[in-house]
Amino acid sequence: MQNPTALIAEDEPLLARALAAELAQAWPALQVVATVGDGHSAVEAALRALPQVLFLDIRMPGQDGLAAAAELAELWPLDTVPMPQLVFVTAYDEYAARAFDAQALDYVLKPVQPERLRRTVARLQQALAAPQPQPGPDALEQQLAPWRQLLAAAHGVGSTGAAPPLRVIAAGDAAGNVRMVPVDEVLYFEAADKYVRVLTATEEHLIRTPLKQLLPQLDAQRFWQVHRALVVRADAIEQVQRDEAGRLHLRLRGRPGDRLAVSRLYTHLFKAM
Structure with missing residues (x-):
């Protein structure tokens, strides 16, 4: 051996x-x-x-x-x-x-x-x-x-206790202005380089807060991590598709053109009840 x-x-x-x-x-x-x-x-x-x-x-x-x-x-x-x-x-x-x-x-x-x-x-x-x-x-x-x-x-480990979930996201734009985005409008968050993309049905914003710091501030019942770089609003999921390799992808209401990958760690969330 x-x-x-x-x-x-x-x-x-x-x-x-x-x-x-x-x-x-x-x-x-x-x-x-x-x-x-x-x-x-x-x-x-x-x-x-x-x-x-x-x-x-x-x-x-x-x-x-x-x-x-x-x-x-x-x-x-x-x-x-x-x-x-x-x-x-x-x-x-x-x-x-x-x-x-x-x-x-x-x-x-x-x-x-x-x-x-x-x-x-x-x-x-x-x-x-x-x-x-x-x-x-x-x-x-x-x-x-x-x-x-x-x-x-x-x-x-090291968590100091639960804080109330975020209700708004403060996102900056190229002109230096700050836009207050209601969390209820967010369909998903996606880590991208040094930023996190914040996607609503009609807009995209960028924030500097890392996804791992943002996630504990979100309502875990409403926002699900489905990939190490992706958090989606659960009630926005319209369809779960399986590709030829057996991997899962999500389609969201409000952003039908986006196809979001689900990693192995989170496929258990989408088992048929």
């Missing part, structure tokens, strides 16, 4: 080396096939090496660990290898540690805590030894559901 493999994504080289050294002590059979310093590199290296375990720092320059995990969930070649085990790396913080533990979310603290890492290694070894999902219509969901839960829990 081949040795298990892992990727480490950590933007601080000393901490990356410390984690690799501690893993060598706690899990001698584990082969670290790549060490990278940002989320984009993590995605590229993971898709090349297809490791069985990912250690992703939550906060990294450019694309962070959460965004990298969401992208890998969409791009991972499930027809070739099963989804890897996912472990988040976070700076030591008592509140964050309690929050992770409350969600039963596996994590590694910075600086590395040997005893905590050994517990994580034991869980990973157990998970890798477990039988893999059998091919069939439910196999995809069996593999994606744990990732979906991990990402949702990790996004909530």
